[in-house]
Amino acid sequence: MSENILFLAHVDESGSKLPNVAYEALATASRLPVQFGGSLTIGLLGANVEAASHTIMTAGAHIIAVSGPDFAQPRYATDAAAVEALCRAVPCSIVVAPGTPRFSRIMAGVALRLNGRIDTHLTELGVEDGKLTAKRWFYKQRLEAVIQRGSRPWFLLMDSGCAEPWAAQNSVGEPQVSMIDVPITPEMTRTRFTGIRSPRSDAQTIRPDAKLLFVAGAGWTKKQSDGKTHVDEAQAMILDFLHHSGASLGGSKSLVDQSGENQAVLPFMTHLNQVGQTGSTPRHPKGLSTCCHGEEPHVVGWRFINERRAINLDPNCGWARGKADVLYVADAFQVIARLNALLFEMSGGPALATTVASFSGCSRMQ
Numbered sequence: 632m633s634e635n636i637l638f639l640a641h642v643d644e645s646g647s648k649l650p651n652v653a654y655e656a657l658a659t660a661s662r663l664p665v666q667f668g669g670s671l672t673i674g675l676l677g678a679n680v681e682a683a684s685h686t687i688m689t690a691g692a693h694i695i696a697v698s699g700p701d702f703a704q705p706r707y708a709t710d711a712a713a714v715e716a717l718c719r720a721v722p723c724s725i726v727v728a729p730g731t732p733r734f735s736r737i738m739a740g741v742a743l744r745l746n747g748r749i750d751t752h753l754t755e756l757g758v759e760d761g762k763l764t765a766k767r768w769f770y771k772q773r774l775e776a777v778i779q780r781g782s783r784p785w786f787l788l789m790d791s792g793c794a795e796p797w798a799a800q801n802s803v804g805e806p807q808v809s810m811i812d813v814p815i816t817p818e819m820t821r822t823r824f825t826g827i828r829s830p831r832s833d834a835q836t837i838r839p840d841a842k843l844l845f846v847a848g849a850g851w852t853k854k855q856s857d858g859k860t861h862v863d864e865a866q867a868m869i870l871d872f873l874h875h876s877g878a879s880l881g882g883s884k885s886l887v888d889q890s891g892e893n894q895a896v897l898p899f900m901t902h903l904n905q906v907g908q909t910g911s912t913p914r915h916p917k918g919l920s921t922c923c924h925g926e927e928p929h930v931v932g933w934r935f936i937n938e939r940r941a942i943n944l945d946p947n948c949g950w951a952r953g954k955a956d957v958l959y960v961a962d963a964f965q966v967i968a969r970l971n972a973l974l975f976e977m978s979g980g981p982a983l984a985t986t987v988a989s990f991s992g993c994s995r996m997q
């Protein structure tokens with residue numbers, strides 16, 4: 632069955648390109664016409680879509696857009712009206728869009744207006760028995776659903792980190808963009824955007840696009856070989872490492888629970904950082920676990936971490952039992968201090984908050 636595919640995206644905060652997850656979703660959407668023999672149209676939304684349309688013009692699709700100052704910031708009424716207009720402007724049986732916060736807010740409402748159906752948090756689109764098939768995980772990533780639907784239009788919202796992004800090739804010339812007019816009434820602009828309130832930059836520890844997930848366990852707050860805790864040192868060391876490596880920060884349940892009980896622990900660590908059965912299941916190419924035992928309810932959250940390494944004093948910890956590719960049986964305070972020194976040398980960045988401890992080496996298990 633041939634399908635008319637509409638790929639939707641909005642420009643990112645810079646206004647010059649699309650969010651990363653949109654390029655990933657475009658890579659997936661652009662394969663569908665090859666598989667089904669239909670057409671691909673790209674629909675863009677933003678204050679000004681010109682620069683962003685250059686980044687996707689080599690996808691070879693007809694581009695339609697809604698733009699203007701009313702569409703600069705996310706707002707349900709104007710965003711939903713714009714996306715509805717894009718969907719009505721071209722024949723579309725399948726609508727693929729990135730699961731950004733902006734689109735996640737409106738897409739179910741738009742699907743309802745078009746008498747369509749929607750599935751969200753999708754990780755993969757493919758073909759089974761000649762039919763379009765979408766996949767998503769349920770029950771804390773334990774069950775994978777394989778979904779097919781007869782209803783059209785079918786809206787498909789893609790999760791990030793699941794596909795290689797569409798690679799923009801060098802483009803020459805100007806993209807041809809057909810602008811769609813969307814009438815805006817005063818009622819639609821009653822909600823006003825007044826600004827972004829974001830956490831301090833050193834508190835933004837969750838970075839979904841990072842190549843590395845750095846996990847801190849409760850061991851960082853426990854008594855060390857000198858019989859004392861070294862929480863301040865641990866805090867400075869972890870922040871230095873995140874600063875120099877650009878890694879995303881995860882935590883074990885034991886560590887984030889301590890933060891919740893107002894104990895003297897790492898203040899930048901919240902339940903949002905928790906990885907595991909009752910936490911998150913982030914997607915990163917690599918993971919480094921430190922001072923974390925590697926018990927099953929934690930490691931189940933590492934399902935989508937491809938290459939895993941751990942540092943633990945205990946050669947019999949969970950990581951040693953087939954849960955990590957490499958276990959360094961070592962003191963994480965020493966290893967991370969040494970790593971920070973190496974990263975500092977490489978980057979020539981600002982002075983480290985931590986003193987570099989002498990590194991006595993460690994044994995390595997594979």
Ligand SMILES: Cc1cc2nc3c(=O)[nH]c(=O)nc-3n(C[C@H](O)[C@H](O)[C@H](O)COP(=O)(O)OP(=O)(O)OC[C@H]3O[C@@H](n4cnc5c(N)ncnc54)[C@H](O)[C@@H]3O)c2cc1C
Nearest residue numbers: 848849850883884885907908909910922924928929944963
């Ligand atoms: C229903 C259920 C759901 C759960 N969900 C989750 C979840 O989502 N996420 C989660 O994390 N847990 C979860 N847990 C809890 C989980 O089973 C573990 O209790 C928790 O992961 C332990 O955290 P930890 O490894 O940081 O702490 P600990 O078990 O206390 O381990 C600390 C480790 O640090 C090491 N260490 C100490 N000092 C150093 C040093 N200087 N250098 C190197 N290593 C050092 C020690 O050897 C030790 O292995 C769940 C449990 C249950 C029952």
